[in-house]
Amino acid sequence: MTQVMEEFVRILTDVVGEDLLLDAEIGADTSLSGELALESIEFVALFEKLSGHYAEVDFPAFLAGMGLDQLIDLTVGDVVSHIEASPRGGARA
Incomplete structure (x- = not known):
């Protein structure tokens, strides 16, 4: 798991709570x-x-560049890839 993926999962856990994520294995293909x-x-x-x-x-x-179907189908990997492809290569703020 990359550092960006680990940070994403940590932030996701902060947002939705640990209990919600207990039943889900988070990976790049997770919607x-x-x-x-x-x-x-x-x-x-x-x-x-x-x-x-x-x-x-x-x-x-x-x-904003996505249609409704793309937003509905958005995966963890899509977001992580976008972060990693940013000009700073996913460097933290």
Whole structure:
């Protein structure tokens, strides 16, 4: 597991709580709306925390470029890949 993936899982746990993640094994193919069943408020909270942690990553542009189906199908790996591909290579804020 990469450092960015580990940080993502930690931030996700902060947002949704440890109990919700006990039954789910988080991997690159894990769907935010499918397996994790994130509600819209949790989705927003997750990306707010990610934006605070990875200030150099343009999450609003990343999400704005997606259609509804893409947002519904968004996976942990999609987000982690976006962070790692950022100009700072996922460097922490």
